[in-house]
Amino acid sequence: MTEQYLPVLVTFAFSAAVVGLMVSLGRLLGPRHDSTEKGEAFECGNPASGSAWGRFSVKFYLTAILFIVFDVEVVFMYPWAVLFRRLGWFGFGEMTVFVAMLGVALLYVWRKGALEWD
Amino acid sequence: MLIDLLIAAIKALIVIGMVLPLAGILGWVERKGSALIQDRIGANRASIFGFAGAGLVNTLMADPLKFLTKEDVIPAGVDRLLHTLAPCIGLFPAIVAFAAVPFGDVLEVGGRVINLQAIGLNVGILYVLAMMSLGVYGVVLAGWASNNRFSLLGGIRGSAQMISYELGMGLAIVATVMTYGTLDLQAMVRAQGHLIGGWIPAWGIVYQPVAFLLFLIAGIAESKRVPFDLPEGESELVAGFFTEYSGIKYLMFFMTDFVDVAVVAALVTTLYFGGWQIPYLMRDGVHFPWGTVVALPQIVVVLLQLAAFMIKVLFFCWLQVLIRWSLPRYRYDQVMRLGWRGLLPVALLNVMATAVLVLALQG
Numbered sequence: 181m182t183e184q185y186l187p188v189l190v191t192f193a194f195s196a197a198v199v200g201l202m203v204s205l206g207r208l209l210g211p212r213h214d215s216t217e218k219g220e221a222f223e224c225g226n227p228a229s230g231s232a233w234g235r236f237s238v239k240f241y242l243t244a245i246l247f248i249v250f251d252v253e254v255v256f257m258y259p260w261a262v263l264f265r266r267l268g269w270f271g272f273g274e275m276t277v278f279v280a281m282l283g284v285a286l287l288y289v290w291r292k293g294a295l296e297w298d
Numbered sequence: 299m300l301i302d303l304l305i306a307a308i309k310a311l312i313v314i315g316m317v318l319p320l321a322g323i324l325g326w327v328e329r330k331g332s333a334l335i336q337d338r339i340g341a342n343r344a345s346i347f348g349f350a351g352a353g354l355v356n357t358l359m360a361d362p363l364k365f366l367t368k369e370d371v372i373p374a375g376v377d378r379l380l381h382t383l384a385p386c387i388g389l390f391p392a393i394v395a396f397a398a399v400p401f402g403d404v405l406e407v408g409g410r411v412i413n414l415q416a417i418g419l420n421v422g423i424l425y426v427l428a429m430m431s432l433g434v435y436g437v438v439l440a441g442w443a444s445n446n447r448f449s450l451l452g453g454i455r456g457s458a459q460m461i462s463y464e465l466g467m468g469l470a471i472v473a474t475v476m477t478y479g480t481l482d483l484q485a486m487v488r489a490q491g492h493l494i495g496g497w498i499p500a501w502g503i504v505y506q507p508v509a510f511l512l513f514l515i516a517g518i519a520e521s522k523r524v525p526f527d528l529p530e531g532e533s534e535l536v537a538g539f540f541t542e543y544s545g546i547k548y549l550m551f552f553m554t555d556f557v558d559v560a561v562v563a564a565l566v567t568t569l570y571f572g573g574w575q576i577p578y579l580m581r582d583g584v585h586f587p588w589g590t591v592v593a594l595p596q597i598v599v600v601l602l603q604l605a606a607f608m609i610k611v612l613f614f615c616w617l618q619v620l621i622r623w624s625l626p627r628y629r630y631d632q633v634m635r636l637g638w639r640g641l642l643p644v645a646l647l648n649v650m651a652t653a654v655l656v657l658a659l660q661g
Binding site for chain 2: 210243
């Protein structure tokens with residue numbers, strides 16, 4: 181069972197080597213001339229307006245939370261999708277209840293305006 | 299054991315050797331395609347030591363060489379470790395996701411049956427989804443580590459967009475998995491070798507046209523290309539999440555882009571267009587529906603399958619280039635509306651409709 185994961189390790193090793201080689205070759209072959217102007221954050225030629233590590237819109241957090249909620253429910257559907265022929269109408273009934281709850285949740289966040297971007 | 303390791307290594311090298319040049323070729327096709335569509339002369343051939351005769355080959359060599367020999371500027375205020383790590387985290391999952399796609403049936407050499415798929419997992423599609431969703435870390439870390447307002451905006455826009463479209467994509471795949479009854483990509487392609495009524499190839503598009511459209515839209519949004527290129531948004535965010543990148547790291551973000559295009563094209567081919575299947579071509583030759591059988595040696599069949607896979611993948615890559623140069627960019631609220639209020643409900647309904655249809659036909 182586990183030997184089918186051996187190719188995964190091999191592919192990971194090769195891909196990591198390719199990616200690592202690219203970064204290190206770029207560092208070796210490229211010239212380096214550091215200066216204060218070059219070290220500034222690029223803001224279209226204006227003097228940099230300070231660090232960007234501050235607050236940003238809370239909407240993005242909300243999207244991430246909603247994603248987690250719905251994605252976990254999508255993951256629940258995969259085992260059923262593989263076996264639903266064998267589970268038949270009983271399994272379908274169970275899944276209908278589940279999807280109905282998902283639909284109500286989607287409707288709720290929709291009506292609450294959580295999916296609005298102004 | 300050792301021979302298994304060797305075969306795995308060769309297959310991995312073949313796939314990586316296939317996808318990296320493909321990304322380079324796509325970079326050229328994109329520039330050439332834009333010139334074609336905009337009716338102008340474009341993408342001049344590179345001349346290496348005065349020799350420009352080899353066209354595409356020259357460009358393929360010149361592009362990485364040029365990027366390698368440019369300065370890799372790391373601005374003063376950045377998080378240096380994450381700044382270097384971000385393009386790696388972006389490119390790595392895209393390459394390893396491509397490795398799970400089967401590019402042929404089986405090859406028998408000396409009594410050993412080799413599955414023509416670098417990573418043949420029984421949960422193949424889950425593995426691909428897992429790897430594709432890792433790509434979001436490359437975007438968000440690049441945006442965050444750069445310590446630049448444009449980069450940060452691009453990075454968080456990109457992450458919100460990518461996770462939103464993952465829902466639609468996941469549900470489109472759920473419906474597709476239901477028609478095949480397996481998560482194994484190679485088994486899915488084999489299932490598409492059957493014929494409906496003896497004539498029509500049983501490709502996924504026949505059973506799941508809605509899932510195909512959903513998957514294509516979500517796939518383009520996942521690869522952050524026009525009309526979903528807001529994380530990059532060059533008219534408002536300079537270059538979005540990779541504003542502060544130069545040299546080879548900039549090239550790596552570009553390659554991630556094109557490898558993503560190749561992954562989406564390969565998955566569309568595998569799930570909905572028969573993968574390496576050619577209609578009527580079986581393992582021992584061509585079986586026409588009217589009964590004629592043309593026997594072919596095994597190596598010819600394998601090469602034909604490989605060619606069919608490549609042609610289908612290139613076609614869907616070209617389709618994405620065509621879309622990229624034909625459509626304007628969405629506004630951000632439109633992107634989110636399409637993902638959450640369009641793709642998600644439609645994909646849910648598609649899953650339920652598939653279940654009802656399959657169970658009713660099964661009786």
